[in-house]
Amino acid sequence: MSPAFDDTRRWMAQGTELFTTSLSRVSDEQLAGPTDLDGWTGKHLLAHVCANAEALQHLVHWARTGEETPMYSSPTQRNEDIETGSHKDAAELREWYHRSVAALDADVAGLTDEQWQHTVVTAQGRTVPATELPWMRSREVMVHAVDLGGVGFADLPADFCAALVADIAAKRSRTPEHPAVSASATDADVAVEIPGTGDPIVVAAPLSELTTWLAGRPGGPSRTTDGNDLPGLPAWL
Incomplete structure (x- = not known):
């Protein structure tokens, strides 16, 4: 069962604010360094969040117009966008982030009540109403704000x-x-x-x-209830 639409709209806004704050506290040198996500630098992570905003804009366009516009043009585009973005300089990535956030927010704000009920297809092939899009975005910005550093899961609602x-x-x-x-x-x-x-x-x-x-992140509990070591889980997002 998906969370309530009003909640996901609120979380999307809160998550964007958290990510923006985290990004403002990360230096360009830190962005170029590794994260807890295997094989990803801060630049990879930031490029992913930017590209995700643009991919979700495609689904917003689909909901608004009925024109089928998939999140990505091919199964490999997501990873290609991330890798290409990771080679941009930090200033260009930061500008891309702010531009992509503003564009997604404007497009989301323009949907009518009827258009929110139109169905779209996610990158995983799920057919969902457009009302699920804020939940998809809130997960990205909330969880990756933690990955970027400066906030933890205890700082999330x-x-x-x-x-x-x-x-x-x-x-x-x-x-x-x-x-x-x-x-x-x-x-x-x-x-x-x-x-x-x-x-x-x-x-x-x-x-x-x-x-x-x-979520497969470091810093959680270390032991099970019976005192055994708690194994780590692979990253979920």
């Missing part, structure tokens, strides 16, 4: 983290090569069961730490 945990659990449930998990938050009414291989890993932690671990 708690209701967003609760929705993200449910979303991650649903996605990981479709990839059974992952370990089975039984996870619950100690400070919120959030619990998920993720089918997978072996006996479930049972973990209980504050919501922000639980979200960190389920």
Whole structure:
């Protein structure tokens, strides 16, 4: 079940503000350095967030006009855009980010209530109403604000983290090569069961730490409820 549309619109705005703030605190030298995402520098990450905004604009255009405009022109375009963008200089990347954010926000603001109900197809081939687009964007800017540095999952809205945990659990449930998990938050009414291989890993932690671990990021809980080392998970986004 997708989060409420009003919530996702709010999270998209909050996430954009968080990412913009994080970006303003990162030096050009830090952007050129590695991130916790395997093989990605800060420039790769920033290029991805910029290209994602433009790809979502294609879906907004689709919802507004009915003209089929996929997020990417080919299965390889996403990665090609990221790699090409990673070679831009920092000033050009920063300008691209601000331009792409402003353009996406303007296009989203222009959709009518009827157009929000029109269906589009995501890069993964899912047919969804346009009302899902703010959720798709809020995940990108919220999670990658953490990846960029300067903020952690504890700085994200708690209701967003609760929705993200449910979303991650649903996605990981479709990839059974992952370990089975039984996870619950100690400070919120959030619990998920993720089918997978072996006996479930049972973990209980504050919501922000639980979200960190389920998203495959460093800094989450280190042990299961029975005191065993908690294995890391591959990055989810």
